[in-house]
Amino acid sequence: MQDADGVTASRISLFGGFRIEKEAVGPLWLTGKRGPAIIAYLARCPGMSATRERLADLLWGDSDSEHSRNSLRQTLSVLRRDLSRAGVDLIHSRKELIGLRPDAVRVDVGEFESGLSARSAPELETALALCTGPFLDGFYLGSNAFDEWAASERERLLSRALESMEKLARLVDAESGLAVADRILAMEPTREEAYRLKMELLVACGQRDKASRTFEACRSILKKEFGVDVSPETRALWQSLSAADVSSGQQSVNGAPAVQHTGRPSISVADFVNLTGERGDDFFAKGLVHDITTALSEVASYIVISGLSPLEKSGEESRASAPRARYMLSGSVQRSGDELRVNVQLVDAVGGHNVWAQKFDGHFENALAFQDRIAQSV
Structure with missing residues (x-):
């Protein structure tokens, strides 16, 4: 060059x-x-x-x-x-x-x-x-300040590499993702997030027995190295995957279609709740859901499942036919005069905990621009 x-x-x-x-x-x-x-x-x-x-x-x-x-x-x-x-x-x-x-x-x-x-x-x-090994691997100067700086960079770059490898594993097909997950665990054998990733991918490939062994391997190494059990998130994921029906097109007991795993996390966008009850705000909420769904669909990292409108389905029928996703995005809309407030939250449907939440304030007269801003932020 x-x-x-x-x-x-x-x-x-x-x-x-x-x-x-x-x-x-x-x-x-x-x-x-x-x-x-x-x-x-x-x-x-x-x-x-x-x-x-x-x-x-x-x-x-x-x-x-x-x-x-x-x-x-x-x-x-x-x-x-x-x-x-x-x-x-x-x-x-x-x-x-x-x-x-x-x-x-x-x-x-x-x-x-x-x-x-x-x-x-x-x-x-x-x-x-480009990451062919640890940062300045084997390079020690004997100066505390330099060696501490190098160690800090080494740890930071390793963390970035592992996070990006997990991202890659969800962008490719499940079998290729498994190879990436194994590379992560070879680099960081106690990384619990990588065990969860591997469990999901194994179930996606129909290898429940190996997913079970992966869960047990995770429990074993955490107990051996740190004297602790797996996190509630890992246990909840395993319980969910154990009960999940991964057969293509197979229905669950209550008739809800199972989401076919492809190594990418699925997100369901639910209808936003109109807290003020004004019909005009219903249209704003529906438009916002459509904008968010479109924005998320443009990101290859996710499988997006749009929520069903209550005008289309309601009650038990809506709940029974709603696809099950790993994450649920929901929110609410409220208006006071020309002032709008939208609250959005992303919930892990497996662990049941909030992953992300944010509040947005705007003006009704600029509703379309406000919708775009929220959709891009999400």
């Missing part, structure tokens, strides 16, 4: 250790560990720059100010010499600031974090492929 001036950018890899290389040259050899430590830290700083004082404290915190400043100057001199031999102009300084040239470098961690906002499975897989 080249920058705007046609200069080949260097690549810094911080996952799995430290590595810097230049296209057509290969890996660059740097003297000692403090030079690479400076590059690694600057690569993660806003603007890829930091003050001399910060770098001196980070790498030589046990020394007095004068000694640490001298050590920093010497290390920077050696680092520039090593880079210059490879034809790499990477370090720049301006008064009290030391930095990397952002246009002359690519950093795997930065590309990884940018890619995690992807909404499609292929894009997310590309981002996750």
Whole structure:
């Protein structure tokens, strides 16, 4: 890759250790560990720059100010010499600031974090492929400040990777999702969320016996490592999955159609309650439900089940025919004059607890714009 001036950018890899290389040259050899430590830290700083004082404290915190400043100057001199031999102009300084040239470098961690906002499975897989190992794996400087910073980044990036892998597992088909869930558990064997994910996917694949063994494995490792039982959420999920009918098209005892699992969570959008009783507010509430359903349907991460209007079905008939979903989105609308208030809540239908809730205030004269704002927020 080249920058705007046609200069080949260097690549810094911080996952799995430290590595810097230049296209057509290969890996660059740097003297000692403090030079690479400076590059690694600057690569993660806003603007890829930091003050001399910060770098001196980070790498030589046990020394007095004068000694640490001298050590920093010497290390920077050696680092520039090593880079210059490879034809790499990477370090720049301006008064009290030391930095990397952002246009002359690519950093795997930065590309990884940018890619995690992807909404499609292929894009997310590309981002996750950059995480080839723990952040600065095996790189220890012997400076408490630097090693603590690296450990904190290592933990933060691992958490982001695991959360994104769980997201990926719900974007792909159930069998592919199972492979992702197994990767998560290999990286973090005590991650209870991953066991719940795997249980759901196994049931979706019709493998109830393996889902049962997964639940027991979760109980066993939590008991062994922490001396605790599974969380109420995990137990409730297992009880729900055990009773669920996963056969395609099969009806439950009360006649409600079972939602076919595809590795993605299902959300049912219920009709919003009109608390003021005005007919005009009924139309607003119905329009809001339609807008929210449309907005959620555009997100590939979910299966959206729209609620049935009471004008279409009511009473026992409505309850009996309503599809069962993992999550239920509901809300209420109330108006006082021109002032509107909408309360929205998302409930985990398995665990029975609130996942998210928010209050929105607006004006009736701008009802359509207000609907759009709520739908996009949800």
